[in-house]
Amino acid sequence: MKTKLSVALFLSLLVFATCKKDKECVKGNGDFVQETRFPEAFNSVKIYNDANLYFAPGTESRIDLFAESNINPLIKTDVSQGVLTISVNDDECYTATVAPEITLSSPDCNEFYMNGSGKLEAHGINSDYFKIAVTGSGPVNSSLGVNELDLISEGSGNINLAGYARECNITLLASGNVYARNLESATCVVVSEGSGNITVNVTVSLSVIIKGSGNVYYSGNPPVIEEIITGSGLLIKED
Structure with missing residues (x-):
């Protein structure tokens, strides 16, 4: 009897899992709407879908979501312990006619974790610390003025940075390029283990x-340069 019950339970779980896996994605209906949400305060953002994300500091925590009317309800924006997570449920998916656009504002947000093909536009950043971590294919564009910048790229999207960072730490582990010539830094630590190229401006x-095949290009004429090269990539000075 126990064996029969176990087999029945296994089959029911298998059917449930198959239904979730085979569930058809919602197709965008072309009817675009805007929804405004007011989440609790957040200082970090993690996004797990293919929406385009636009951020600028503001006096309140606010989300403006522009997407098709049958896709809007699928996009979750939950805050836990100061982290805003943008995602969809595991058993749901969508195919948008045009990628959803999410505009965020917050007075204290200084970390972004990008895990999809959507782009990130983050401008007007002025803080002590700022971090961007990318594992997807979407591009990143950011202008900032910070004391310390941490950038980790594990994706294929290109990253463009402008402004000033007194200290910068750049880690590249994949094929995306990092263009930071327009970001002036006093000191910078660069670790390149991928095939993408990195350009920095250090004084x-x-x-x-x-350790990889990507090159590191630098300008700014820093008097102190330390290099360890075990890969095929090169350290190249730019005029």
Whole structure:
């Protein structure tokens, strides 16, 4: 009897899992609407879908979501312990006519984790610390003025940075390029383990570790340069 019950339970779970896996994605209906949400305060954002994300500092925590009317309800925006997570349920998916656009504002947000093909536009950043981590294919464009910048790229999207960071730490592990010539830094630590190229502008101290095939290009004439190269990539000075 126990064996029969176990087999029945296994089959029911299998059917449930198959239904979730085979569930058809919602197709965008072409009827675009805007919805405004007011979440609790957040200082970090994690996105797990293919929406385009636009951020600028503001006096309140606010989300403006522009998407097709049958897709809007599928996009979850939950805050837990200061982290805003943008996602869809595991058993749901959608195919949009045009990628949803999400505009965020917050007085204290300083971390972004991008895990999809959507782009990130983050401008007007002025803070002590700022972090961007990318594992997807979407591009990133950001203008900022910070004391410390941490950038981790594990995706294929290109990253463009402008402004000033007193200290910058750039880690590249994949094929995306990092263009930071328009970001002036006093000191910068660069670790390149991928095939993408990195361009930096450093005025005081540059430390470079190259383990992959991507090149590191630098300008700014830093008097202190430390390099460890075990890959095929090169450290190249630009005029």
